[in-house]
Amino acid sequence: QQQVKQSPQSLIVQKGGIPIINCAYENTAFDYFPWYQQFPGKGPALLIAIRPDVSEKKEGRFTISFNKSAKQFSLHIMDSQPGDSATYFCAAQTGANNLFFGTGTRLTVIP
Amino acid sequence: ETGVTQSPTHLIKTRGQQVTLRCSSQSGHNTVSWYQQALGQGPQFIFQYYREEENGRGNFPPRFSGLQFPNYSSELNVNALELDDSALYLCASSLGSGRSYEQYFGPGTRLTVT
Numbered sequence: 001q002q003q004v005k006q007s008p009q010s011l012i013v014q015k016g017g018i019p020i021i022n023c024a025y026e027n028t029a030f031d032y033f034p035w036y037q038q039f040p041g042k043g044p045a046l047l048i049a050i051r052p053d054v055s056e057k058k059e060g061r062f063t064i065s066f067n068k069s070a071k072q073f074s075l076h077i078m079d080s081q082p083g084d085s086a087t088y089f090c091a092a093q094t095g096a097n098n099l100f101f102g103t104g105t106r107l108t109v110i111p
Numbered sequence: 112e113t114g115v116t117q118s119p120t121h122l123i124k125t126r127g128q129q130v131t132l133r134c135s136s137q138s139g140h141n142t143v144s145w146y147q148q149a150l151g152q153g154p155q156f157i158f159q160y161y162r163e164e165e166n167g168r169g170n171f172p173p174r175f176s177g178l179q180f181p182n183y184s185s186e187l188n189v190n191a192l193e194l195d196d197s198a199l200y201l202c203a204s205s206l207g208s209g210r211s212y213e214q215y216f217g218p219g220t221r222l223t224v225t
């Protein structure tokens with residue numbers, strides 16, 4: 001059973017657009033929600049993370065919105081650039097234990 | 112500060128063989144987690160080592176085993192390789208022990224089983 005559900009599977013936006021990637025979870029014991037960016041042939045790189053006591057976190061052009069009651073969280077990329085083209089994974093974690101990953105979203109930003 | 116490193120980068124093995132993958136954790140980190148990432152999928156948790164002890168295991172058979180050394184580097188061993196073991200194997204290091212949740216990944220080892 002997929003612990004973290006992610007959508008869409010793929011996304012194409014124009015340069016400057018704001019892609020939004022959504023994730024949902026069921027396990028209310030999760031207390032840490034990171035997003036990872038992965039380029040082909042590379043390992044996932046930690047992008048931004050949020051804890052459930054915060055509804056929004058912004059770092060540079062990346063923003064996480066978190067809805068604890070709906071058990072959903074999303075990643076917004078402001079002013080997207082072709083260099084943002086990558087696969088994005090949401091994840092969830094309980095304490096300092098293992099990560100449960102979503103299935104990934106392949107983002108393409110067209111110049 | 113040195114990041115997470117893994118070796119080898121690529122590996123080709125035959126079904127039934129055994130393989131050992133290696134990981135050096137980021138400086139100051141005492142916890143290493145291993146993940147398997149099949150093509151087009153998200154990483155799946157294999158197991159975690161904290162201070163040389165296994166500290167959690169995912170849904171993988173016993174032929175997947177590991178070690179962590181006193182310097183916190185780690186090995187993943189897979190016996191009796193199967194075709195479905197072909198994947199990118201990732202290790203991630205973290206501070207562990209509830210001090211920090213962030214896990215930082217290495218570049219991975221691409222294993223191909225023929």
